[in-house]
Amino acid sequence: NAGVTQTPKFRVLKTGQSMTLLCAQDMNHEYMYWYRQDPGMGLRLIHYSVGEGTTAKGEVPDGYNVSRLKKQNFLLGLESAAPSQTSVYFCASSYEPTGDSGDTQYFGPGTRLTVL
């Protein structure tokens, strides 16, 4: 039981390049989330999914796209990377919506992305 895994762990891009971050969970969770973490800003939600085939925007969605083709995977794409997207990206998952006695969110180890 690996929990939540993220690929890759580190990446350096040049401005304008594209890439996809992969998140996988083996806990059969319905809900999956992508956050970014920047110094002094805390964790901010980029996009999330409430089930296979669904996605929705979070707090800071601009410049990112996501897909949830399989229940266990949640992909985060950067079509044209910008230096402002330099950050640490975390994926999380939960069985139920967080809150109302629901499940907590379980986080992956993160991907450190630098855009030059």
Added chain:
Amino acid sequence: EDQVTQSPEALRLQEGESSSLNCSYTVSGLRGLFWYRQDPGKGPEFLFTLYSAGEEKEKERLKATLTKKESFLHITAPKPEDSATYLCAVPGSNQGGKLIFGQGTELSVKP
């Protein structure tokens, strides 16, 4: 607007010196308050969930409490291994199970 504020930003303690971290929140209808621990280079790790004012939960040297406006994470006789960033979060008012995080408190415990 949903908001979570943590204080202090950083806290340095000597081993055995007890203290508290604060998390104040503004949200329409609290549906839980979550505490996480984050070690450098790792993802947040779940510690506690509190649902109603007056509720308390404990784990080793940590005790979390909740009022109608804020939560405290009390650390009793801390050890160097308690050094980490502590995050608190609340579910947002909108649906989807989204969490609103505070900026975190970076705790350093020196031997």
